[in-house]
Amino acid sequence: MTPSISSKISPCDDQPCRVKVLTEMYTVIKGTELLLEVIQPNSLSEIHFGEYDPERKKNAFKTLIATILSARSKDETTIKVVDGLWNKYSTPEEIAYAPLENLEKLVYSSGTYHQKAIRIKETSKIIHENFHNQVPDTLEELVKLPGVGRKVANCVLNISFNKDVIPVDTHVHRISNRVGWVKTNNPEKTEKGLEKLFPQSSWKMINYTLVSFGKKICKPINPLCSECPINKKCLKLIKIPRKSKKALK
CATH class of the missing domain: 1.10.340.30 (Hypothetical protein; domain 2)
Known part of the structure; x- marks a missing residue:
């Protein structure tokens, strides 16, 4: 049974700690070529946040x-x-x-x-x-x-416009809840929750980091916790996707 957030105390409950965790995630997956990076006119093998190409x-x-x-x-x-x-x-x-x-x-x-x-x-x-x-x-x-x-x-x-926003897809939503940063049931609530938890200067790197992290390490099923750099700072609130429960029995 998946524990609720209320039953555990987050090991990372202040902003500097969360930023450090995000940076540790990014360090592991930096250079991952996601769709929206690959199609850019001057695609970089490694994203340099804070540097904007017009x-x-x-x-x-x-x-x-x-x-x-x-x-x-x-x-x-x-x-x-x-x-x-x-x-x-x-x-x-x-x-x-x-x-x-x-x-x-x-x-x-x-x-x-x-x-x-x-x-x-x-x-x-x-x-x-x-x-x-x-x-x-x-x-x-x-x-x-x-x-x-x-x-x-x-x-x-x-x-495209270098704005401080947090795009929330399935990876961002899943990992934010799994780690214990938020307890939300839809992407928009996750977006609003992350805006409160992270300084605006970190917003632009959240989507790239968590999407890459979700593809490589924090997978929906069988996440690679033993390889995760934030293993001890994660609540591991893992929910098995409904369609996969039978296959795992």
Whole structure:
């Protein structure tokens, strides 16, 4: 039975300690090439937080479309899909007026291709017609676009506009609860909780660090606790995904 947070005292209950833990996580996984880093114009093998490349702003549209297409798709697959799409259409205007069937073929391998094709087409049209081909740089405007929720919007704000935000995906949500930083049941509550727990200067590195950490060490099932640098600072509140319980019996 998974213990509740209230039954344990967190071994890391102050801000300096949490920042240290985050830094220890980052040290182990730095250099991991995630989707939104690989597609940048000047992709780095190692992220240097605090150093912002202005070219990333010019790449905001590609970052936005890639993030929409990445839903329920592996990074490797999404990278290939985005490369194929950009070889044919690479501007808001081009995608907005491309035949839907062409877009469906190009994004087919990313899954739910019909829905994704519609979303990137509608989003591109709005950006072309309402924003003069420039991706908006506010959460309020981004979340109005088809297929764009808080996570997608915050990814674009983080990567392309260098804003202090915390994109929360399944890895960030899972690890934040597993370690014992938050006790939340949805990503938005996790985002708000992390904003209170970490100084704003650390927000930009949270998503990259926890996503990479979740892929390499703190996996959903059978996390590699013996290899984890924060083993003694983690409450290990491990919940087995519902669909996997039978397989583990």
